[in-house]
Amino acid sequence: MQxxxxxxxxxxxxxxFLTLAFVGIGVATIYSxxxxxxxxxxxxxxxxxxxxxxxxLIAMFGALSFDYHYIDRVAYPFYALMLVLLALVLIVGxxxxxxxxxxxxxxxxxxxxxxxxxxxxxxxxxxxxxDEPPKGYSLRDLWVPFAMVAPLVFLTLIQPDLGxxxxxxxxxxxxxLMGGLRLRSFSYLxxxxxxxxxxxxxxxKTYQRNRILTFLDPDRDPLGAGYHVIQSQIAIGSGxxxxxxxxxxxxNRLDFLPAQHTDFIFAVFSEEWGLAGCAVLLxxxxxxxxxxxxxxxxSKDRFGALLVFGMIAIVFWHVTINVAMVSGIMPxxxxxxxxxxxxxxALASMMFAVGIMMNVSMRRFIF
Amino acid sequence: MAAYTxxxxxxxxxELRRRAVLLFAILAIAFxxxxxxxxxxxxxxxxxxxxxxxxxRIRLKRVPGTRGMVLDRYGQLLVDSRPSFDLFFVPEDSDxxxxxxxxxxxxxxxxxxxxxxxxxxNKSRAAFDEITLGRDVEWSTIVAVETHQLDLPGVTLRARxxxxxxxxxxxxxxxxxxxxxxQKQLKTFKEQGYGIGDEIGQYGLERRWEEVLHGQSGxxxxxxxxxxRRVRVLHEVTDVPGYTVHLTxxxxxxxxxFEALNGKQGTIVAIDVSDGAILAMASTPAFDxxxxxxxxxxxxxxALIQDQLRPLSNRSTQGQxxxxxxxxxxxxxxxxxxxVINPEASISDPGYYVFGNRSFRDWKEGGHGxxxxxxxxxxxxxxxxxxxGPKIGIDRIAKWARAFGLGEKSGVALDDERGGTIPDTAWxxxxxxxxxxxxxxxxxxxxxxxxTVTPLQLANMMAAVANGGKLFRPRIVSKVESVDGTTVHEYxxxxxxxxxxxxxxxxxxxxxxADAVKVGTGGMARSPLIEIAGKTxxxxxxxxxxxxxxxxxxxxxxxxHAWFVSYAPVDNPQIAIAVLVEHGGHGGDAAAPMAKKxxxxxxxxxxxxxxxxxxxxxxxxxxx
Numbered sequence: 001m002q003x004x005x006x007x008x009x010x011x012x013x014x015x016x017f018l019t020l021a022f023v024g025i026g027v028a029t030i031y032s033x034x035x036x037x038x039x040x041x042x043x044x045x046x047x048x049x050x051x052x053x054x055x056x057l058i059a060m061f062g063a064l065s066f067d068y069h070y071i072d073r074v075a076y077p078f079y080a081l082m083l084v085l086l087a088l089v090l091i092v093g094x095x096x097x098x099x100x101x102x103x104x105x106x107x108x109x110x111x112x113x114x115x116x117x118x119x120x121x122x123x124x125x126x127x128x129x130x131d132e133p134p135k136g137y138s139l140r141d142l143w144v145p146f147a148m149v150a151p152l153v154f155l156t157l158i159q160p161d162l163g164x165x166x167x168x169x170x171x172x173x174x175x176x177l178m179g180g181l182r183l184r185s186f187s188y189l190x191x192x193x194x195x196x197x198x199x200x201x202x203x204x205k206t207y208q209r210n211r212i213l214t215f216l217d218p219d220r221d222p223l224g225a226g227y228h229v230i231q232s233q234i235a236i237g238s239g240x241x242x243x244x245x246x247x248x249x250x251x252n253r254l255d256f257l258p259a260q261h262t263d264f265i266f267a268v269f270s271e272e273w274g275l276a277g278c279a280v281l282l283x284x285x286x287x288x289x290x291x292x293x294x295x296x297x298x299s300k301d302r303f304g305a306l307l308v309f310g311m312i313a314i315v316f317w318h319v320t321i322n323v324a325m326v327s328g329i330m331p332x333x334x335x336x337x338x339x340x341x342x343x344x345x346a347l348a349s350m351m352f353a354v355g356i357m358m359n360v361s362m363r364r365f366i367f
Numbered sequence: 368m369a370a371y372t373x374x375x376x377x378x379x380x381x382e383l384r385r386r387a388v389l390l391f392a393i394l395a396i397a398f399x400x401x402x403x404x405x406x407x408x409x410x411x412x413x414x415x416x417x418x419x420x421x422x423x424r425i426r427l428k429r430v431p432g433t434r435g436m437v438l439d440r441y442g443q444l445l446v447d448s449r450p451s452f453d454l455f456f457v458p459e460d461s462d463x464x465x466x467x468x469x470x471x472x473x474x475x476x477x478x479x480x481x482x483x484x485x486x487x488x489n490k491s492r493a494a495f496d497e498i499t500l501g502r503d504v505e506w507s508t509i510v511a512v513e514t515h516q517l518d519l520p521g522v523t524l525r526a527r528x529x530x531x532x533x534x535x536x537x538x539x540x541x542x543x544x545x546x547x548x549x550q551k552q553l554k555t556f557k558e559q560g561y562g563i564g565d566e567i568g569q570y571g572l573e574r575r576w577e578e579v580l581h582g583q584s585g586x587x588x589x590x591x592x593x594x595x596r597r598v599r600v601l602h603e604v605t606d607v608p609g610y611t612v613h614l615t616x617x618x619x620x621x622x623x624x625f626e627a628l629n630g631k632q633g634t635i636v637a638i639d640v641s642d643g644a645i646l647a648m649a650s651t652p653a654f655d656x657x658x659x660x661x662x663x664x665x666x667x668x669x670a671l672i673q674d675q676l677r678p679l680s681n682r683s684t685q686g687q688x689x690x691x692x693x694x695x696x697x698x699x700x701x702x703x704x705x706x707v708i709n710p711e712a713s714i715s716d717p718g719y720y721v722f723g724n725r726s727f728r729d730w731k732e733g734g735h736g737x738x739x740x741x742x743x744x745x746x747x748x749x750x751x752x753x754x755x756g757p758k759i760g761i762d763r764i765a766k767w768a769r770a771f772g773l774g775e776k777s778g779v780a781l782d783d784e785r786g787g788t789i790p791d792t793a794w795x796x797x798x799x800x801x802x803x804x805x806x807x808x809x810x811x812x813x814x815x816x817x818x819t820v821t822p823l824q825l826a827n828m829m830a831a832v833a834n835g836g837k838l839f840r841p842r843i844v845s846k847v848e849s850v851d852g853t854t855v856h857e858y859x860x861x862x863x864x865x866x867x868x869x870x871x872x873x874x875x876x877x878x879x880x881a882d883a884v885k886v887g888t889g890g891m892a893r894s895p896l897i898e899i900a901g902k903t904x905x906x907x908x909x910x911x912x913x914x915x916x917x918x919x920x921x922x923x924x925x926x927x928h929a930w931f932v933s934y935a936p937v938d939n940p941q942i943a944i945a946v947l948v949e950h951g952g953h954g955g956d957a958a959a960p961m962a963k964k965x966x967x968x969x970x971x972x973x974x975x976x977x978x979x980x981x982x983x984x985x986x987x988x989x990x991x
Contacts, residue, residue: 233599234416238411239409239413250420277407282398294387294396297384305384309390324401327404
C-alpha cells in the first residue's frame with residue numbers, strides 16, 4: 001500500500017497519547033485489583049491486558065490504514081458478521097457468571113457484543129450520510145435502521161447482557177438524533193419507549209430486576225445485590241481527596257468489591273487515588289470527548305462526521321454509565337470503563353473505534 | 368480561529384456542526400454531574416466512608432444450608448449431617464496473637480508449641496484471614512473457649528454440619544463423598560450461591576444429586592467489634608435445608624453384599640426384577656467417605672489415587688469387563704429366537720473348534736462329548752457356542768445383546784457410568800476401519816474378543832431374562848422429599864423396552880439356568896433356603912496361547928475375572944444379582960458363593976418382613 005506522506009504529517013498524536021494514557025492507568029489499576037497480598041505480586045491479568053493492548057494497536061492501525069469512505073462498502077457485511085457471531089454465542093458460547101457471552105477462539109475468548117457496538121455506528125453512519133431532508137428525518141425513515149439494530153439488541157438481551165443492550169440502544173438513539181431526526185418524531189419515540197417499559201421489565205432476568213429494585217432501595221437486600229453498591233460507594237468515598245495510595249485500597253484488598261478488574265475498576269481507582277485521581281481520569285475523558293466533538297465539526301464530509309460522532313458517543317455513554325453505576329447513581333449494569341477495564345474484546349474494539357476517528361481526523365485535509 | 372477557516376473551506380456537514388455545539392453542553396453537564404457525585408462521596412461524606420472502610424466491621428457470614436439426608440428403601444439412615452465445631456483464630460483481631468494462643472493452649476491443655484507452630488506456618492497469610500486451629504473439636508474444648516471468650520480475642524468457634532456416613536465403606540461408591548469446592552466448580556456454581564470453602568459433592572450420589580441435597584445457603588450481615596466478636600446481626604437470610612433422598616437400596620442387603628466380597632476386588636449388584644430398583648451395589652476395595660467428611664489428609668488422598676487396586680472406582684458402573692461365558696445367555700436367546708438353534712440336536716465336542724485355520728479351545732480339555740442346547744448351557748460348553756457364533760452372525764448377536772441393554776449406558780443416576788462395547792461390523796469399520804472377520808465372531812460367542820460389559824448391565828440383563836423380557840432402567844433414587852416430608856419428586860419404574868421373546872425360548876433358557884446351578888457349573892451357589900438360577904463366567908484377562916494354564920499359576924494381574932449372574936427364586940423371580948471378582952479365577956468358585964450369601968440374606972429379610980406383618984395383623988386382630 002502506498003502511504004501518503006500527508007498522512008504521516010497529519011497523524012493524530014493526541015488521540016494516540018490519550019488512548020495510551022487510559023490503557024496505562026488501566027493496567028496499573030488492574031495490577032492493584034489483581035494484587036495478591038499473600039504472594040506479594042499480582043496475578044496474570046495485568047500482563048494479559050498488555051497483550052490485549054498489542055491486539056488493540058493492531059486494530060487501531062488497521063482502522064486508520066484505509067480511506068474511511070471504504071467503510072461505506074463494508075458496513076453491512078461487518079454488521080452481518082456481528083449478527084452471526086452474536087447468534088453463534090448463544091449456540092456454542094462460553095458462559096460465565098450466569099450468562100453466555102463468549103466464543104472460545106483458543107488463545108482468546110471473543111466477546112462479540114463489544115465489536116457489535118461498533119457495527120451500529122458503521123451502519124447508521126452509512127444510512128444517514130446523504131444530505132438531510134429539509135425538515136429532517138421522520139419516523140418513517142427510521143424503519144430500516146431500526147430493523148437492523150433491533151436484532152443486535154435482542155441477541156445481547158437474551159445472553160443476557162443488559163449493559164451492552166443499553167449501550168446499543170443509547171448509541172442508536174444518539175446517532176438518530178445526530179443524523180437529523182425531527183424533534184416531534186423524537187418525542188413520539190420517547191412516549192413509545194415509556195409505554196414499553198413494563199413490557200421490558202417482564203423480559204428481564206430475576207437478577208437484573210433485583211439490581212434495579214436494589215438501586216431504588218439499597219437496603220432491600222444488603223447481603224446480596226445491594227451489598228456491591230454499598231461497598232463500592234464505601235470504596236470511592238473512603239478515597240477522599242488524595243486516596244489511600246497505590247495498592248493500599250482496603251476495600252479492594254479485602255475483596256469487598258465485586259468485578260474489581262472489570263466493571264468496578266473505577267471504584268478501585270478512586271479508593272487509591274481519591275478525588276484528585278478521579279479528576280485527572282475524568283478530565284482525560286473530557287478532553288478526548290471534547291476533542292472528538294471538535295473533530296465532528298471539522299470533518300470534511302457528513303459520513304466522516306457521523307463516524308466520529310458515533311464512536312465518541314460510545315466512549316461517552318460508557319464512561320457516564322459506568323461511573324454513575326459504580327458511584328451509586330444508577331442501577332448496576334455490566335458496562336466497562338472504556339480502555340481502562342480489563343478485557344481483550346472491549347479494549348480492541350475501543351481502540352478500533354479510536355482508529356476510525358484518527359482515520360477521519362487524518363483525512364480531513366485530503367480531497 | 369484557524370479551525371473555522373478550515374471548516375468554511377470544506378463545508379462538510381453544516382447541520383452536524385450546529386448540533387455539535389449542543390454536544391459540548393451535554394458533555395459538560397454529564398461530567399459535572401459525575402464530578403458532583405464524586406465530591407459528594409469523597410469530600411462531603413469522605414470521613415464517614417473512611418470510617419466505614421477502616422472499621423469495616425460489617426462481615427458477611429454465609430451459613431450453608433444443612434445438606435439433605437440419604438435414606439434406604441425402608442427409611443434407614445445412610446447419610447446425614449451432624450453438627451460439629453471448628454476452631455479458628457483471626458490474628459488481626461488480637462493485639463498479641465502469640466500470647467492469646469499461649470493462653471488458649473493452657474485453657475485447652477493443648478501442646479503450646481504445636482498451636483504456635485500452626486500460627487507460624489500461616490503467618491505469611493493476611494492477618495484478617497482466619498487460621499484453622501482445629502476441626503470437629505471436642506465438647507470440652509467448646510466449653511472452654513466459650514467460657515474464656517473474653518481473654519481470647521480473635522479465637523472463634525464456628526458450627527459446621529459434618530457429613531456422617533452410617534455404614535462407612537459399605538456403600539461408599541454409591542453415596543460418594545464431599546470435598547471443598549475447587550476453582551473450576553466455583554466458576555460454574557457461583558451463581559447458585561456457592562462460595563470459597565464450601566463443600567460440594569465430588570463423587571457418587573453426593574455429586575450427581577448435589578442440586579437436590581445441597582439446600583440454599585443463608586447468611587448474616589454481622590457487625591463485629593474491635594475484637595472480632597459479633598455485636599449484632601444486621602440482616603439475616605435463613606438457609607434452606609436440602610432435600611431428603613430416598614434410595615432403592617436395602618441397607619442390610621448392601622451390608623451383606625459388601626461383606627460377601629470379603630475384601631476381594633470386585634462388585635455385587637442386586638436388582639429387583641419387577642421394576643429395576645437397585646437393592647444393593649457394592650464395590651471393593653472401598654474407601655471410607657467419613658474420612659472425606661472430616662477433611663481428608665494429603666497422604667490419605669495420595670494413597671487412594673495411587674492404589675493399584677483403584678479403590679475410588681465404582682466397579683459396577685465404571686468397570687468394563689469381558690462377560691465371558693455369561694454372554695452365552697445372550698447367545699442362547701439369539702440362537703433360539705432366530706431359529707438357528709435346534710434345541711434337541713446334539714453336537715459332538717472334541718474339546719476344540721476349528722474355524723478357518725484356527726483352533727478354538729474348550730475350557731475342558733478333551734471336550735464334553737455329545738452336547739445339546741440344555742447341556743451346553745448347564746456345563747458351559749464353549750465348543751457348542753463357538754459353532755453357534757458364525758451361524759447367528761455378529762450383527763444379529765449384537766442386536767440381541769443391545770436389546771438387553773448391553774453396550775450402552777444404562778442411564779442409572781450415578782456418576783461417570785461406562786457403556787461397555789458390543790461390537791458389530793459397523794462398529795469395527797468405524798473404530799478400526801477394517802471389515803469384521805468371521806473368526807472374531809467365534810471369540811464373541813463366549814464373551815471374549817471386543818465384547819465388554821459393566822456388572823450393572825449384566826445384573827439388569829438377568830432381571831430382564833428373569834421377568835420375561837422387560838428391560839427397566841436401573842434406579843437408585845426412588846423419591847426426593849423436602850424436610851417437612853412432602854414429596855418433591857418420585858422416580859417410579861421406567862420401562863426401557865419390552866423384548867419380544869417366544870415362550871419356548873424363555874422356558875428353555877430358564878430351565879437351563881436353573882440346572883446350571885442345580886447340577887452344573889454354578890453349583891457353589893446352591894442354597895437350601897432359596898432356589899437360584901444362574902450362569903458362571905470366567906473372563907480371560909490375557910489371551911492364553913498354547914497349553915492349559917491354571918489361573919493360580921498366572922501372576923495376579925493376569926488372572927481371569929470371575930463372574931456369576933443369577934436370579935431367584937427360580938419359579939417366581941424377584942431379585943437378579945451379578946457378581947464380578949477381578950482376577951478371581953473361575954466364576955463358579957469365586958463369584959457364585961458370594962451371590963448365594965446375598966440371596967439368602969434377601970430371603971431372610973423378606974421373611975422378617977412378612978413375620979412382622981403377620982404379627983401386626985395378629986396384633987390388630989387381638990385388639991378387636
